[in-house]
Amino acid sequence: MASYRTFTTTRAFRPDPAALLTAVKTATSDPTAVLALNPDGSFVGKKAAPWSAGDISATQLALDTTAPLTLAAQQQLRYTATSRDKDILAMVALVVRAKGLAAWNAMTTPQKVAATLAEADVWITIRDFLETNA
Numbered sequence: 001m002a003s004y005r006t007f008t009t010t011r012a013f014r015p016d017p018a019a020l021l022t023a024v025k026t027a028t029s030d031p032t033a034v035l036a037l038n039p040d041g042s043f044v045g046k047k048a049a050p051w052s053a054g055d056i057s058a059t060q061l062a063l064d065t066t067a068p069l070t071l072a073a074q075q076q077l078r079y080t081a082t083s084r085d086k087d088i089l090a091m092v093a094l095v096v097r098a099k100g101l102a103a104w105n106a107m108t109t110p111q112k113v114a115a116t117l118a119e120a121d122v123w124i125t126i127r128d129f130l131e132t133n134a
Contacts, residue, residue, distance in 0.1 A: 005045040007035065007060055013068035017077075020066045027058035035059065079127045083120040092119045 014037070024035045024045070033047040033055075045051065045059055069077075082088060093116045097104040107115065 002046055002048060003050045005051045005056060005059070006038075007043040007045055007063050008041075009043070009060075009063050011064060011068075015063065015066035016069045016073055020062065023062035023066050024059050027062045028055045030055070033059075035063065075128070075131065076124075079124045079131075082127070083123045088123065089116055089120060092116050092123060095119055 017037075020035055024033050025031055027033075028047060030047045030049060032049075033045065035043050035045045038044055043063060047055070051059075083092075093112070096112075096115045096119050104112065
């Protein structure tokens with residue numbers, strides 16, 4: 001059964017989520033360990049095995065010392081989240097469909113989803129380009 005633990009930090013800036021995940025997995029020597037931000041600003045840790053005192057202190061240290069989320073990483077997360085918005089995905093699906101109606105009609109639903117998400121990833125790159133250069 002999964003084991004949970006709540007962690008808090010007084011750091012001024014959010015840690016980089018990917019770096020924090022790697023640090024927690026390394027600190028606990030547990031590939032199932034994760035740490036997620038709660039709406040109240042605390043973090044909840046989850047892993048398959050119970051939290052030992054060493055796991056708790058190593059995770060707290062990782063939370064307090066992991067590099068902060070950079071502006072570029074924040075933007076990339078925002079662009080990715082925006083590209084997965086249903087309205088954007090519907091527009092992107094129309095673009096994919098317009099590239100070849102016969103090909104679109106021959107696709108299975110999973111193929112249509114994959115093609116739409118691939119095109120949405122291009123949208124992320126274009127959004128980043130426009131934010132940087134416009």
